Amino acid sequence: MHPQELFYKTLKQNNYSVTNARTLVFEALEHEEPMTMAELLAKLGGMIDRASLYRIITLFEKLTIVQRLQIGWKYKIELADDFNFHHHHITCKNCGLTLPVREDLTLEASIRTLAMEYGFTETTHQLEIHGLCPRCQNKS
Ligand SMILES: [Zn+2]
Ligand SMILES: [Zn+2]
Numbered sequence: 001m002h003p004q005e006l007f008y009k010t011l012k013q014n015n016y017s018v019t020n021a022r023t024l025v026f027e028a029l030e031h032e033e034p035m036t037m038a039e040l041l042a043k044l045g046g047m048i049d050r051a052s053l054y055r056i057i058t059l060f061e062k063l064t065i066v067q068r069l070q071i072g073w074k075y076k077i078e079l080a081d082d083f084n085f086h087h088h089h090i091t092c093k094n095c096g097l098t099l100p101v102r103e104d105l106t107l108e109a110s111i112r113t114l115a116m117e118y119g120f121t122e123t124t125h126q127l128e129i130h131g132l133c134p135r136c137q138n139k140s
Helices: 003-013 020-029 037-043 050-062 105-117 134-139
Strands: 066-071 074-079 088-092 098-101 128-131
Touching: 003 020, 020 037, 020 050, 020 074, 037 050, 037 074, 050 066, 066 088, 066 128
Parallel strands: 088 128
Antiparallel strands: 066 074, 088 098
């Protein structure tokens, strides 16, 4: 299913209507790297006020449309795996640069195998790598 169709279906199945504001927020998150609430608000360029954005993101989190990446005391928002392709991130702990990490099927299989040792199936995971990016290494 196309991510946008799944988005509509998820709202309807949970008795939430497909509103213009909700669709705008979803579209702002599509094909993007994880964004802070401030970045997301800026991308929406005044089409949605701050309070509405927070309400929508809270709803999206409840429905697992988005997920939160905790980066130190801050967080970024991105579409959940079902609405996006599954990937990992690498984040610079100094400047906050976040990049998607290339797909590694061996790693995916290892994580699944590990979970199966505990008797878990249909597992999902998030993996965050933190470190210093090349630019920040050069500065110090
Ligand atoms: Zn950096
Ligand atoms: Zn993975």
